[in-house]
Amino acid sequence: MTLPWTLQCANCGATRDAAGLPGVCERCGQPYLVRYDSAPGADAKARLRERGWTMWRYREWLPLADGEAPVSLGEGGTPLVELRRLGAKYGLRELALKDEGTNPTGSFKARGLSAAVTRAVRGGAQRLVVPTAGNAGIALAAYAARAGASARVYAPESTPPTILAQIRAFGAELLLVDGHIGDCGTQARAYAAEVGAVDVSTLREPYRIEGKKTLGLELAEQGGWTLPDAIVYPTGGGTGLIGMWKAFRELQAAGWVQGKAPRLYSVQSSGCAPVVRAFESGAERCEAWPAPRTVAAGLRVPAPFGDRLMLGALRESGGGVAAVSESELVAAARELQTVEGVDASPEGGASLAGALALKARGAIEPGERVVIFSTGAGWLYRA
Numbered sequence: 001m002t003l004p005w006t007l008q009c010a011n012c013g014a015t016r017d018a019a020g021l022p023g024v025c026e027r028c029g030q031p032y033l034v035r036y037d038s039a040p041g042a043d044a045k046a047r048l049r050e051r052g053w054t055m056w057r058y059r060e061w062l063p064l065a066d067g068e069a070p071v072s073l074g075e076g077g078t079p080l081v082e083l084r085r086l087g088a089k090y091g092l093r094e095l096a097l098k099d100e101g102t103n104p105t106g107s108f109k110a111r112g113l114s115a116a117v118t119r120a121v122r123g124g125a126q127r128l129v130v131p132t133a134g135n136a137g138i139a140l141a142a143y144a145a146r147a148g149a150s151a152r153v154y155a156p157e158s159t160p161p162t163i164l165a166q167i168r169a170f171g172a173e174l175l176l177v178d179g180h181i182g183d184c185g186t187q188a189r190a191y192a193a194e195v196g197a198v199d200v201s202t203l204r205e206p207y208r209i210e211g212k213k214t215l216g217l218e219l220a221e222q223g224g225w226t227l228p229d230a231i232v233y234p235t236g237g238g239t240g241l242i243g244m245w246k247a248f249r250e251l252q253a254a255g256w257v258q259g260k261a262p263r264l265y266s267v268q269s270s271g272c273a274p275v276v277r278a279f280e281s282g283a284e285r286c287e288a289w290p291a292p293r294t295v296a297a298g299l300r301v302p303a304p305f306g307d308r309l310m311l312g313a314l315r316e317s318g319g320g321v322a323a324v325s326e327s328e329l330v331a332a333a334r335e336l337q338t339v340e341g342v343d344a345s346p347e348g349g350a351s352l353a354g355a356l357a358l359k360a361r362g363a364i365e366p367g368e369r370v371v372i373f374s375t376g377a378g379w380l381y382r383a
């Protein structure tokens with residue numbers, strides 16, 4: 001079957017047919033992105049009325065051929081919660097939070113892995129592998145189980161114990177690594193090469209980005225097909241930022257939204273801030289962060305493979321960066337829990353703390369529509 005999209009290298013522009021197993025560009029080793037043969041039309045918008053609230057309601061925007069069913073657990077369709085109390089306290093009149101902790105598997109990683117596992121098994125994969133700071137491992141374990149495929153997960157031994165327990169609970173083979181996600185990646189790639197497993201790590205296949213794109217599509221629909229002024233996003237590997245930016249560009253091209261796309265802001269912990277440093281120094285790529293440390297496991301990515309795409313999206317959108325301290329992000333997560341009743345992960349705390357820092361420095365105005373993200377559920381980080 002010819003699929004209605006091709007894969008195009010984000011670096012050298014080489015294209016390939018989408019059939020078969022996904023990977024990185026055969027020519028230059030950089031990430032492929034999905035390019036659809038045609039944009040969704042007005043009929044796709046009308047059909048939304050008949051569809052349930054999962055990310056696959058946007059199937060015309062996603063890598064599915066006619067008649068194909070996704071590997072799904074009901075991911076997406078997460079609430080956009082207005083933060084009236086915290087907004088009033090901090091002088092942000094239109095502050096809202098996208099609560100991704102309500103996804104199956106407890107984080108927004110469900111979106112990317114639902115799409116990636118769907119395409120990998122359609123392409124013939126029986127074994128899947130991922131290096132993870134934690135939550136991608138849970139999501140791969142669950143979606144592989146759902147697809148009847150086997151999963152191997154490489155995670156740092158310092159990963160929160162509840163996250164490790166969840167990876168095991170879904171039946172994945174879990175290997176603990178004395179190091180960070182980069183060290184896990186080296187081992188995952190060696191395993192993939194040895195047994196022919198598909199490596200679904202961030203941007204080493206193109207479909208996790210497509211799943212993450214639904215963050216942007218959902219925000220647009222929840223805003224009545226208008227977009228917020230600013231998005232403040234806790235950044236690790238960059239799938240969320242790159243995916244949302246791709247969503248906004250595709251929505252504009254299809255004429256589903258008018259006006260400017262939101263400014264994207266990346267927040268990182270001051271204990272691991274390669275994107276912040278690269279952005280501020282004007283660099284196109286990140287330099288590996290030595291000895292990365294943060295309790296926000298999802299942000300402990302010292303050398304993101306998608307650095308160029310991420311920095312490009314931040315700059316094109318007119319956004320920026322903020323680094324927050326460990327005590328700030330922990331306090332902000334607690335405030336989301338105790339003041340708003342949102343079970344924010346530490347990464348969600350970083351997003352709030354980052355928004356406050358950006359407002360303090362005048363990058364965000366008090367009356368702007370600002371969306372922060374809690375990318376995972378707080379309970380995953382409690383023992």
Ligand SMILES: *Cc1c(COP(=O)(O)O)cnc(C)c1O
Pocket residue numbers: 107109135136202234235236237238239240241297298299345347375376377
């Ligand atoms: C993976 C992860 C992140 C970072 O995600 P990217 O979109 O890849 O930058 C942030 N928060 C949590 C909870 C995560 O699991």
